[in-house]
Amino acid sequence: MRAQSDKLSQVISISKQKYSVRSLLEKVLPENGVFVSYNDDIIPMDKQIVFKSKNGYKVESILEKICRNENLSFEVKEDQILIKFYDRPDSEYKYVISGSIKDVESGELLIGAAIYIPQLKTGVSTNAYGFYSFTLTKGVYNLEISYIGYEAQSLFIDINKNLKRNVELTPKSIELTELHVDELNPLDIKAHSILSSTNRIDMNMAKQIPYLGEVDVFQSSLLLPGITNIGEGVSGINVRGGNSDQNLILMDEAMLYSSNHFFGLISIFNPDAVKDVEILKGDFPAKYGGRTSAVMHVRQKEGNERETQVSGGIGLLTSRLMVEGPMLNNKASYLLSGRSTFWDLILRNLKNPDFNDIRANFQDVNGKVKFNINSKNKIYLSGYWGADATKIGTDAYQTWGNRMVSFRWNSILRKKHFFNTTAYYSGYRYRYVENEEFRDFTGRISIDDFSLKLDVNSYLNPNNILEWGASSIYHKLLPGELISGELDTSGNEFKLEDETGIESSIYLSSENRIGSRITTLLGLRVSHFLNNAESDVYIYQPNVPKSVETITDTLKAGNKESKTSFWNILPRASLKLLLLENTSAKISYSSSVQYMHLLSNFSSPTSSDNWVMTGRNINPTEMYQGTLGVYRYFPSLEMNVSAELYYRRLDDVIDYKNGANLFLNPQVETELIFGDERAYGMELFVKKTFGRWTGWVGYTLSRVERKFDSQFEELTINEGNYFPSDFDRTHDFALTMVFNANEKWSFSSNFVFYTGRPYSFPDSKYEFDGILIPNYPSKNQDRLSNYHRLDLSATCKLGEYKRTGQKRGYESNLVFSVYNVYARKNAQAYFFSEDEDRTGKPVVNQLSVLAFPVPSITYNFIF
CATH class of the missing domain: 2.40.170.20 (TonB-dependent receptor, beta-barrel domain)
Structure with a gap:
């Protein structure tokens, strides 16, 4: 047993990122005194093995990579290692299928397209860049792919290796003489976001409704529940009673501070250039922070x-x-x-x-x-x-x-x-x-x-x-x-000193499906803010209202004592329960x-x-x-x-x-x-x-x-x-x-x-x-x-x-x-x-x- 342990624990230097199995078995291992016995007929000699680093790998790790997802196992006999055939059950083989979902006419990636597997009664949605990924056991599956306003597709796959499948969907057309409605696609309930209080503005539908002037993202949002503003000709929106500054406004991941043109009648978002609008009313995923009302x-x-x-x-x-x-x-x-x-x-x-x-x-x-x-x-x-x-x-x-x-x-x-x-x-x-x-x-x-x-x-x-x-x-x-x-x-020139601050965060969230009816989302965001005190900081008399008369001291700009730091731990949690095949309930907490x-x-x-x-x-x-x-x-x-x-x-x-x-x-x-x-x-x-x-x-x-x-x-x-x-x-x-x-x-x-x-x-x-x-x-x-x-x-x-x-x-x-x-x-x-x-x-x-x-x-x- 000690000889086996010593042999498998030997570290082999790796000089390249990728090797074929043939190179490993016929050159790399023998050059380091490790000899492997095998039958060429059962070994995938041309299979490429990827190594993440060049710090060296144990022999055991190299052999695991060679045998992974193959009908192979290895053992040490005397001074040699033997690779042999092993008939594993399909459940031990794990493969990844991934790809993107696009519009067939323009090539635009589709956000939130649903990919559902009926055999497993589960599915995923494409992310903000149209990407999806599954890790599945070996077998034959049917993928049902759908997106609102597009014709659904079915894709049959026999997965016995990692696969990439890009899918292009065709927009639906309305036949006015005969309206046909598809049967329920389970994706409409089972693969949608677990988050509560989420709305998406369908720009195709938005272009059909009346506007003051032109199609507008903010005017569309005001027709959704929980979203208001003070009145006509004013800037900003108020979500569930929050002030407009409490909204995190993002364009392609970048934060914006002013969101309106022309006395507040038009938003800054050109409707022709807008692909997707997602509104989150307080129940934020862990990736979002810095505001307290909406995203x-x-x-x-x-x-x-x-x-x-x-x-x-x-x-x-x-x-x-x-x-x-x-x-x-x-x-x-x-x-x-x-x-x-x-x-x-x-x-x-x-x-x-x-x-x-x-x-x-x-x-x-x-x-x-x-x-x-x-x-x-x-x-x-x-x-x-x-x-x-x-x-x-x-x-x-x-x-x-x-x-x-x-x-x-x-x-x-x-x-x-x-x-x-x-x-x-x-x-x-x-x-x-x-x-x-x-x-x-x-x-x-x-x-x-x-x-x-x-x-x-x-x-x-x-x-x-x-x-x-x-x-x-x-x-x-x-x-x-x-x-x-x-x-x-x-001569009344005047300038307030610049202010600088650093707002940082890390986050982690995990979405887990428990059986066929329960899905949970647990998240944690750790937030930190540092005010660098680039301007003077005033110290006021305690236990009285702040005023110019109650200033007791001034900390000069740049003084270490004037800098302030804030830490906040922000938990988020959601639970979705599938009550019936097309009915669900959700409960969530967010900070x-x-x-x-x-x-x-x-x-x-x-x-x-x-x-x-x-x-x-x-x-x-x-x-x-x-x-x-x-x-x-x-x-x-x-x-x-x-x-x-x-x-x-x-x-x-x-x-x-x-x-x-x-x-x-x-x-x-x-x-x-x-x-x-x-x-x-x-x-x-x-x-x-x-x-x-x-x-x-x-x-x-x-x-x-x-x-x-x-x-x-x-x-x-x-x-x-x-x-x-x-x-x-x-x-x-x-x-x-x-x-x-x-x-x-x-x-x-x-x-x-x-x-x-x-x-x-x-x-x-x-x-x-x-x-x-x-x-x-x-x-x-x-x-x-x-x-x-x-x-x-x-x-x-x-x-x-x-x-x-x-x-x-x-x-x-x-x-x-x-x-x-x-x-x-x-x-x-x-x-x-x-x-x-x-x-x-x-x-x-x-x-x-x-x-x-x-x-x-x-x-x-x-x-």
Whole structure:
């Protein structure tokens, strides 16, 4: 036994990464005094053996590699090793089948396509890059492959070695004369994500519904349950009552800070370039962090791999153009798109002088290149640049926008480990310019992020998928700067010092299928934030409200004592139970932390709002959420139905003292107060995705309340009691319908109803210097009137064929839409003034935005 142990434990030097079995048995082992007896007829002599390192391998390890997945075993007899035939059961053979799922027409990878194995009653979904992997025992299997809006495929495989199977799916076509519905595919329930509170925006369906101007990701999301905003003409979205800064907005893995163009009416995402939109409402996978409300991940298309295409649209509000196609002999693909508005030119040339001083324009450019290095390695380079400019009357000229560059490397290791390495830069710039005497200055605010992260999917077997990775972001903020111009003689130049911080994390999650009915997802994220204290840090007197008068000391920038560090351990867990073949229930728990905060005196974020970092005087916001849901699929109608209950708690949310000064304030923490928030509710959702009639209906019943309680009056709101948040909305209902009348015409409609948002009304008035001033006794104890609106749209598909019967080389359509059809005057706000005819009598005035029908026409084309 000792001789056997010594022989098998001998270490053999390995100089190359790959050897044939013949080379190992006839050269490498004998040269090291190890002799093997075998029969050539049973040994796969040309089989290639891969070695990961050159540090040397034990003889036992080398022999295991030779015999693995073969009918072979080995043993030591005297001074020789014998390899012999061994009839193993099929269950001892493990092979990997992997590949990607694509659109047959464009070559675009399909995210979330389902691959199901009926014999095992299990399956997986493709990841964000269209990749899938199974580890299976030897045998014959049937793979059922499906994706919403595409024809399903069946693939029979006899697996006796590692296999690669790429599949291309064909888009479904609607036969209006005879509607055929497939039988239930078990993938629709068993292979979908285990995560609760997840929505995906189907861009093909989104292009059919009415919009204000053009197809828009944010306008689509507002029709889903639990997602709202303050009102028309404002920026950002609020998910389950969270502030807009609590949303993690990603484009191709890179984080963005500003998400809207054109007074908040249009998102920064060009619909032509968008491939997939995933919205996670609080139940985050372990890979996501840094925000406490939601994740919206927008992935751009990769460029058509088959042929060059030009598409775009011309509309009253925006116009856009996109070019995509293959390059480098089909080893790469590219996409380039741009958008702009002509409103600036229109306003300048109007005869009415009231409009001549108004400036309103935006532009953005998207670009992406994908390089197929080989079957296991791909490189992506994505970019975005956007800019807005506005000026109304004598107001300052304002410009702002995002810029982003993202580099990603996809690599597949041993067919079941998918690596995605991302490095990105993301920046935000805001500038405002005054050109009047004594007010000639330029102000600016900026954010710059530099990030590196690694995300790995390990498909260990059909019942166990690991996700793990790490990330780090270097944040650099310029909170504010004023630069005097030539006409300003005041010399009031001022700059707040830059702030820098490093936000890092590691994570691990494991999805496990237990039997045929239970699936669990256990995750852990460890988060760390370091504020480098690049600006002075103020020490305040304890146990009293922070103010300039209570500063007791100043820690100079760069001082070790001024740096602050935060650690957070964030568990996530989900459980899915398959109740019936097409019905499941889920329960989940999630926690997260946010270190970056948006400061704004307005309910809706504006371009001039500023971000601040967690530090010695500003706490991170922490979130804890639980969700319970039931989900059912009706195969005869191709309809999904879901009902969810949720409860979410946030600690250290930020509000402001009365009259808070947030502008260029080096002691901005003296204007902040910290409290708690709770949000709870029920969301109902019904969606039909295929057929002549499609659409969805969503309803949300919810409450969002805040509490700021302190022994000091200036740090207390509403006597320390819970009160409705600005984003509280009791009832929220949205109905979206699309009717495909025939091959030429389709019609759609949106109807929206929701409870008016909380508002503060005065209970009395007083006079100061001859001016009537309203007195507000408490915050958000009243509400605006209820909101409702109807939008209609019609799409006319222009002729595909010429009069001669020859098919045209392009496709096009005209979209006619009317926003707010019945001219509902929805209240955005109320303000108070004195009656011109009756001195001392106040008048309540209602502010309504778009209180009239807004028609739009857009011409779309692709060739």
